[in-house]
Amino acid sequence: MRRDTRKRTELKAAYHVENWAQYNAGLIARGDVTMWVDPRLFVPPLEMDVRERGRSCVGSGAVVQMLPVLKQVFHLPLRAL
Numbered sequence: 001m002r003r004d005t006r007k008r009t010e011l012k013a014a015y016h017v018e019n020w021a022q023y024n025a026g027l028i029a030r031g032d033v034t035m036w037v038d039p040r041l042f043v044p045p046l047e048m049d050v051r052e053r054g055r056s057c058v059g060s061g062a063v064v065q066m067l068p069v070l071k072q073v074f075h076l077p078l079r080a081l
Contacts, residue, residue: 033074041066 017023041062067081 037066 041060043060070076071078071081
């Protein structure tokens with residue numbers, strides 16, 4: 001592999017942090033994602049209100065479609081959803 005033998009003529013800019021509290025808060029909040037979801041998505045229809053023993057919970061179609069997309073986008077295990 002050939003290496004570039006030319007030297008860099010422009011100097012790299014120096015960055016100095018002046019406000020450490022704001023810098024650290026920005027690092028912490030870097031991975032935060034805010035999602036607005038309509039609360040009506042989580043209200044089950046009337047026929048789903050009665051639960052019997054052993055019956056699995058059934059969600060609305062929109063929520064069932066939304067969860068695999070979130071799993072794929074954020075690389076989450078199913079339990080983390």
